Amino acid sequence: MKPLLAPSILSADFGNLKSEVRKVEKAGAHLLHVDVMDGRFVPNITVGIPVVEALKRCTELPLDVHLMIVEPEKYIPDFIKAGADWVSFHFEAAVHHHRIATQIKELGAKAGIAINPSTPVSLLEEILPYLDFVLVMSVNPGFGGQKFIESSVRKIEKLKELSLELNPELIIEVDGGIKVDNVERVLKAGARAIVAGSAIFKGEPEKNVKEFLKKLNQFE
Ligand code: DX5
Numbered sequence: 072m073k074p075l076l077a078p079s080i081l082s083a084d085f086g087n088l089k090s091e092v093r094k095v096e097k098a099g100a101h102l103l104h105v106d107v108m109d110g111r112f113v114p115n116i117t118v119g120i121p122v123v124e125a126l127k128r129c130t131e132l133p134l135d136v137h138l139m140i141v142e143p144e145k146y147i148p149d150f151i152k153a154g155a156d157w158v159s160f161h162f163e164a165a166v167h168h169h170r171i172a173t174q175i176k177e178l179g180a181k182a183g184i185a186i187n188p189s190t191p192v193s194l195l196e197e198i199l200p201y202l203d204f205v206l207v208m209s210v211n212p213g214f215g216g217q218k219f220i221e222s223s224v225r226k227i228e229k230l231k232e233l234s235l236e237l238n239p240e241l242i243i244e245v246d247g248g249i250k251v252d253n254v255e256r257v258l259k260a261g262a263r264a265i266v267a268g269s270a271i272f273k274g275e276p277e278k279n280v281k282e283f284l285k286k287l288n289q290f291e
């Protein structure tokens with residue numbers, strides 16, 4: 072599949088969210104990545120259900136909601152009701168992964184599991200056939216603008232190998248420290264959904280989206 076670009080609003084100007092979203096939508100982004108943090112699973116607090124609901128009203132882009140929260144199953148129905156189209160929860164924040172993935176799909180959204188940099192892809196072996204996507208964190212979750220962790224490239228390759236065997240339709244998403252100059256490496260490794268926050272919203276979002284798309288469009 073053609074790679075998808077998912078700008079993360081975490082680095083956008085929250086005082087002008089609507090116009091920030093419009094800019095990336097107009098420039099050709101495919102998804103809008105929304106980072107939900109609870110101050111418990113990660114040491115930061117961001118946005119919740121009302122913001123997802125408001126974003127839904129200002130864009131046609133599918134909302135890719137990345138839940139960095141404990142007990143995600145408690146809130147998933149409300150996030151989907153508010154307009155989340157893709158929902159990922161953290162492997163490390165949940166116990167009943169299969170139950171939660173099924174819950175997300177039954178409510179009509181795409182189901183994904185996010186994994187921290189130190190969580191091995193081998194732990195996903197049993198759940199992989201039930202997922203639409205896996206979000207590989209290439210920084211420790213919690214903040215935008217951090218440095219890409221190099222070992223993530225090998226991890227994406229390993230996950231790609233595993234998915235060819237267990238779930239060829241699986242989409243590998245990568246999140247954290249992605250810039251125009253390292254995106255080709257994660258694409259080559261097998262990533263097909265690319266999250267970028269600071270590399271898109273710092274500076275000129277339209278121009279940044281177009282530069283990313285030039286790289287993404289070289290891949291099938
Ligand atoms: C970090 C978030 C990311 C963040 C990425 O916990 O999950 O989505 O916005 O920001 P950059 O692209 O600046 O690393």
Ligand code: ZN
Nearest residue numbers: 106137246266
């Ligand atoms: Zn994210």
